[in-house]
Amino acid sequence: MDEVKQIVTDIKNRNFKPIYFLMGEEPYYIDNISKYIESQVLTEEEKGFNQMVLYGRDVSIEDVVGHAKRYPMMSEYQVVIVKEAQDLSRHIEKLVDYAENPQPTTILVFNYKYKTIDKRKKLYKTLKKSGVIFEGKKLYDNQVGDWIRRVLSGQNYTISPKAAQMLAEFLGTDLSKISNELEKLKIILPEGTQITPEHIEQNIGISKDYNNFELQKAVGARDFVKANQIIKYFGENPKDNPMVVTVSLLYSFFSKLLHLHGLSDKSPRSVTAALKINPYFANEYIAAARNYPMKQVSSVIATLREFDVKSKGVGSNAVKQGDLLKEMMVKIMSY
Numbered sequence: 001m002d003e004v005k006q007i008v009t010d011i012k013n014r015n016f017k018p019i020y021f022l023m024g025e026e027p028y029y030i031d032n033i034s035k036y037i038e039s040q041v042l043t044e045e046e047k048g049f050n051q052m053v054l055y056g057r058d059v060s061i062e063d064v065v066g067h068a069k070r071y072p073m074m075s076e077y078q079v080v081i082v083k084e085a086q087d088l089s090r091h092i093e094k095l096v097d098y099a100e101n102p103q104p105t106t107i108l109v110f111n112y113k114y115k116t117i118d119k120r121k122k123l124y125k126t127l128k129k130s131g132v133i134f135e136g137k138k139l140y141d142n143q144v145g146d147w148i149r150r151v152l153s154g155q156n157y158t159i160s161p162k163a164a165q166m167l168a169e170f171l172g173t174d175l176s177k178i179s180n181e182l183e184k185l186k187i188i189l190p191e192g193t194q195i196t197p198e199h200i201e202q203n204i205g206i207s208k209d210y211n212n213f214e215l216q217k218a219v220g221a222r223d224f225v226k227a228n229q230i231i232k233y234f235g236e237n238p239k240d241n242p243m244v245v246t247v248s249l250l251y252s253f254f255s256k257l258l259h260l261h262g263l264s265d266k267s268p269r270s271v272t273a274a275l276k277i278n279p280y281f282a283n284e285y286i287a288a289a290r291n292y293p294m295k296q297v298s299s300v301i302a303t304l305r306e307f308d309v310k311s312k313g314v315g316s317n318a319v320k321q322g323d324l325l326k327e328m329m330v331k332i333m334s335y
Helices: 002-012 028-040 044-050 061-068 085-100 122-130 141-153 161-171 175-188 197-204 212-220 224-236 243-261 268-275 279-291 294-311 321-334
Strands: 019-024 051-055 078-083 106-113 132-135
Touching: 002 028, 002 132, 019 028, 019 122, 028 078, 028 106, 028 132, 028 175, 044 051, 044 078, 051 061, 061 078, 061 085, 061 106, 078 085, 085 106, 085 122, 122 132, 141 161, 141 175, 161 175, 161 197, 161 212, 161 279, 175 197, 212 224, 212 243, 212 279, 212 321, 224 321, 243 268, 243 279, 243 294, 243 321, 268 279, 294 321
Parallel strands: 019 106, 019 132, 051 078, 078 106
Antiparallel strands: none
16 A cells, blocks of 8 residues: 555656556556546646557557657657556567667556566566556455555544454455445545444445354354344345355354464464454454364364355255354354
């Protein structure tokens, strides 16, 4: 995120590079940097003659270079943006010659999504010298909540840990989806607001009481009644609460508990660092570890593997999701 801020600041200050090679598995920042260049470098009058958008499936590297070598008309710069540039991956190394001697009055932008170029090859090293290489990396599940908080803090909003966890659990690691939902909340809520689970429930439709986050909490506390209430809700709303996701999140939770049991220092600070969790949830994990000794955690993990297979239809085609969830919960809570 700091790297993105620096790129945007340099562009804002008109400290341009001749090539911006934006690549990686996570397209969110690739799209946003490219859009910023597209909207900010040239005036509306200059764009008519000096801004061009190409698509990788329709052009060759030679075509791109040909456009990049043109001189701007009645403008200091021209901007050439290559969208879906990953379609040029088979011949991308041909860009080396241009990258060694780029046209200084051209700003050439590659949106090379879902892939990266080989960092050992000449093109990567050349682009590092002559331009900007940005790699958008997928966030891990445990990084999403922090990303949400950082984005909102830069826009004069805050969010409670539980609300951030609800969004992360419901939307996964797709930053574009998360950003869209945050934009909806910002339209409704005034600046300075702390976003709460109630805001999430009312405006996005994620139940604050019946979700995987609350199920994890109930299971960790061995609250059989609460866990069964949530499981019943999931069974009645299978499309919004797929079992595959529930099993995956519980598997992650118990894997962390197994890790916690192996720690010599089980203080909240140590647990937070070792498990890479928000400090707000450290005591919850410590309490769950007391409720599930290491041997039981291993048994639960084996059960979750069994039901992961069943949730995908192996050996349980005729069994409803709600019934599978109930069976799984009885097994987990009986250890």
